Amino acid sequence: MLTKKQLLTRGILDISPHMLSVIPFGIICGAIGVELGFDPYLVYAMSFIIFGGASQIVFLQLLSGGASGLVAAISVGVINSRHLLYGAVLSEYLEKLSLIKKLFFSYVIVDQSFAESNKFFKKNKTEKYLHYHLIGTGCTMWVCWQIATLSGIILGSFVPQELGLKIVIPLTFIAIVVQDLKKIDHLIVMIVCGLSSLLFYDAPFRSYIIISPIIALFVAALILRLKK
């Protein structure tokens, strides 16, 4: 049985390699905000209030492209609705916590913290204080995201665009799923999701990001039924 401190440390260690992509991406997010002419305080407020990576860039791009605030806000909501799936997966492990703790920990569930903590949870189901791992991954993501976007806001136009640093985001998610490629069922689900996301890319409010997982999960259900 691991102690709370050991679990927290393990979470921080498990998430830390992703900082290689999270920090440059955060800097870009902050820099794009000021480049597009938004008030620096508002650009930072997004990191605190929304705390949602790419959705923050989409929000700013929509507004600067002339979209209404409501359309931009709904788009962020749709893009981030995938967290409903993460919550459903994690609920099994966080069930015993008090409601207050659930409300607090939910705030730090982001793509990478979900991915790494979920991997850990699956292997260590019997641990008593599992949620400390999520605090480790989630709070590390939060702190680094705040520092990175703030740095981007301060550096602004000094951040070179031609480096093409946005590519770190797909790369970090490749690193997360790549080991599942050897499982044929997972491979099929991934291809279905990926192709659907390209097919539905132009769907309103960036809804491809929730439409394609739903299609892929239907395929997963079908695979499970065929396996029996």
Place this chain on the structure above:
Amino acid sequence: MTLYSILVAGILTYFSRMTMVALVSRDMLSDRIKGVLAYVPSAVFPAIIFPGIFINDYGNFIEMNDPKIFAAIVAVIIGYFSKNIIATILAGLISYWFLIFI
């Protein structure tokens, strides 16, 4: 009112994070649903990876000889064999830079 829209966006985002954690309990999910939920990472992350690689900043498909595709292939191969996150990201990034700068 940009701040107002940020607040709405933030509330929507927070609710999508919190709802399932707060409301779902173990006995609400059947074994079948749990079986399907085990596929969530594989069913969600490619929707971030594919457009990030195959679609450019202007919403158009990239050419098949684009450096991003090569970088992604290198990252998949290195990632698969190294099982190392840092190696995967660096391999992709370095091969991408190699192609766009040289």
